[in-house]
Amino acid sequence: MTSKARLLKGAHTVLACMRAERRPYLTDVADIRIEVRPEVFYDPVESVFFAERVPKLVGKKSFIEIGTGTGIVSLAVVRNGGELILATDINPFAVKNAEANFSKHQVRKQVLRGEGLEPVPRDIRVEVIFWNHPFHYVAVPPVSTVEQSVFDYRYTGLYKVFRDVRRHLLPGGEFLLGTSSLARINSIKKIARKYGYSNKLLTKRSVRFAHRPNTKGIDLRIYSFKPI
Ligand SMILES: C[S@@+](CC[C@H](N)C(=O)[O-])C[C@H]1O[C@@H](n2cnc3c(N)ncnc32)[C@H](O)[C@@H]1O
Numbered sequence: 001m002t003s004k005a006r007l008l009k010g011a012h013t014v015l016a017c018m019r020a021e022r023r024p025y026l027t028d029v030a031d032i033r034i035e036v037r038p039e040v041f042y043d044p045v046e047s048v049f050f051a052e053r054v055p056k057l058v059g060k061k062s063f064i065e066i067g068t069g070t071g072i073v074s075l076a077v078v079r080n081g082g083e084l085i086l087a088t089d090i091n092p093f094a095v096k097n098a099e100a101n102f103s104k105h106q107v108r109k110q111v112l113r114g115e116g117l118e119p120v121p122r123d124i125r126v127e128v129i130f131w132n133h134p135f136h137y138v139a140v141p142p143v144s145t146v147e148q149s150v151f152d153y154r155y156t157g158l159y160k161v162f163r164d165v166r167r168h169l170l171p172g173g174e175f176l177l178g179t180s181s182l183a184r185i186n187s188i189k190k191i192a193r194k195y196g197y198s199n200k201l202l203t204k205r206s207v208r209f210a211h212r213p214n215t216k217g218i219d220l221r222i223y224s225f226k227p228i
Contacts, residue, residue: 011150034101039093041069041149049220050178055080066131071098086110091145116161125170132178162195166227175225197225
């Protein structure tokens with residue numbers, strides 16, 4: 001089996017674990033209790049990494065999260081004093097899940113359903129936009145909502161976000177992309193160049209996913225992209 005096929009097999013294993021959850025459950029991430037509903041992406045390594053790192057990068061700035069899932073990264077940013085403006089997700093189950101978690105933590109912000117930044121009103125601009133995107137480039141469109149959390153068909157989701165992100169950034173603002181060595185990093189940089197962004201690797205951590213504890217060489221990363 002090629003390494004690429006192995007990585008995709010791993011992604012299917014992650015999805016199978018998520019799909020096996022037939023009922024909502026509660027979990028604590030950095031002392032924030034959230035509900036995780038069926039058909040919504042939550043990974044105890046990946047989601048926790050971004051919930052810990054992104055608030056430090058956002059600080060007190062204004063913030064939009066794309067693909068919020070359970071809403072955990074946005075909640076962590078708010079708890080650290082960041083000014084969440086709104087969040088989006090393509091998955092209707094994620095929208096309801098994040099709304100419920102926001103409401104439980106008295107965060108009265110909207111979660112808009114749609115692709116990337118398309119549902120965001122044109123006049124909204126913030127200092128930081130973040131997306132923990134679906135890492136895997138695939139040549140066949142995902143068939144279920146939860147598959148859209150890990151597979152991005154020909155990176156069309158990423159193209160659309162890079163197309164729109166400039167419109168929603170204040171001068172000096174940045175787009176933070178949560179990604180991984182599982183992603184096609186060179187393709188991502190190429191898309192960013194096409195739309196006129198500089199890129200900088202801000203943080204990188206080697207991780208072991210629960211379903212593949214013996215695997216080496218996988219990391220999670222955050223890149224900063226700024227309009228040139
Ligand atoms: C890797 S998950 C991250 C979820 C959550 N932010 C976290 O870290 O736990 C990616 C999220 O992006 C959403 N998504 C995928 N493609 C999208 C798109 N084109 N526009 C908006 N959301 C998208 C998925 O539904 C999923 O919730």
